[in-house]
Amino acid sequence: MSKAAATATDRSDPPVIPAHVAIIMDGNGRWAAARGLPRAEGHRRGVEALRRVVRAANDIGIQYLTIFSFSSENWTRPKSEIGDLFGLLRRFIRNDLASLHRDGVRVRVIGERDRLERDLCAMLDEAQELTRDNTKLNLVVAFNYGSRQEIANAAQRLAREVAEGKRDPATIDIETLGRYLDAPDIPDPDLIIRTSGEQRLSNFLMWQAAYSELVFVPIHWPDFDKAALEGAIAEYARRERRFGGLAAKTGS
Ligand code: IPE
Ligand code: IPE
Numbered sequence: 001m002s003k004a005a006a007t008a009t010d011r012s013d014p015p016v017i018p019a020h021v022a023i024i025m026d027g028n029g030r031w032a033a034a035r036g037l038p039r040a041e042g043h044r045r046g047v048e049a050l051r052r053v054v055r056a057a058n059d060i061g062i063q064y065l066t067i068f069s070f071s072s073e074n075w076t077r078p079k080s081e082i083g084d085l086f087g088l089l090r091r092f093i094r095n096d097l098a099s100l101h102r103d104g105v106r107v108r109v110i111g112e113r114d115r116l117e118r119d120l121c122a123m124l125d126e127a128q129e130l131t132r133d134n135t136k137l138n139l140v141v142a143f144n145y146g147s148r149q150e151i152a153n154a155a156q157r158l159a160r161e162v163a164e165g166k167r168d169p170a171t172i173d174i175e176t177l178g179r180y181l182d183a184p185d186i187p188d189p190d191l192i193i194r195t196s197g198e199q200r201l202s203n204f205l206m207w208q209a210a211y212s213e214l215v216f217v218p219i220h221w222p223d224f225d226k227a228a229l230e231g232a233i234a235e236y237a238r239r240e241r242r243f244g245g246l247a248a249k250t251g252s
């Protein structure tokens with residue numbers, strides 16, 4: 001995909017669709033509080049937004065959609081809320097896996113498995129296995145995910161290979177470390193969207209976000225829809241990515 005010559009005003013350019021969009025789905029609790037509803041209702045409505053956005057991403061032709069569903073730090077929330085969030089993930093897989101599969105969506109899961117219950121791990125494996133040959137949208141679910149943990153795990157595996165005499169430390173470069181992350185075959189996100197107005201990464205894809213375009217939208221996640229996704233993509237299309245080099249355009 002080349003967007004070197006794209007500008008917001010040049011209507012003859014084809015639309016610029018990012019290959020990989022990652023979303024920090026934030027604001028469920030505040031959405032609920034603003035309506036006098038329990039936080040759990042915000043999370044439930046958040047799953048409805050997720051359904052809409054997966055369908056929209058598939059329609060738009062996005063290749064990879066990564067969604068931040070539960071962070072390594074979300075364990076600090078009350079037990080009951082953690083239970084709600086885990087219940088929603090289980091229900092999402094149980095209710096939506098068949099239709100995702102029908103729509104050609106390939107499900108991937110990143111994050112740590114060690115604190116997750118065995119049956120939940122089995123559900124996640126089943127979702128990945130069932131959809132592994134699908135060729136439309138790749139839906140990457142970041143669950144119990146933290147970027148620092150992901151990088152530390154990669155470092156630990158590499159250190160073990162060095163200690164066992166299987167690796168020369170001099171071979172550990174950017175590409176090598178990248179191959180030891182959770183989903184090495186997935187390209188870095190082109191666009192990271194965070195809803196709810198917060199402007200931080202909260203330990204999401206910090207390695208992979210080195211040159212991602214960040215778009216912060218003021219609406220809470222349960223209100224996010226196809227139009228909001230298209231709005232964020234339009235904002236992305238107006239950006240000029242330089243990757244440390246010089247602007248591709250001349251005469252401006
Ligand atoms: C996002 O909404 C869902 C998760 C973090 C799992 P929040 O629950 O963070 O909602 P706010 O930020 O408190 O409004
Ligand atoms: C980030 O949102 C995690 C997810 C969306 C799953 P948080 O609501 O947990 O992030 P902070 O605490 O506001 O940074």
Ligand code: MG
Pocket residue numbers: 026027028
């Ligand atoms: Mg939040």
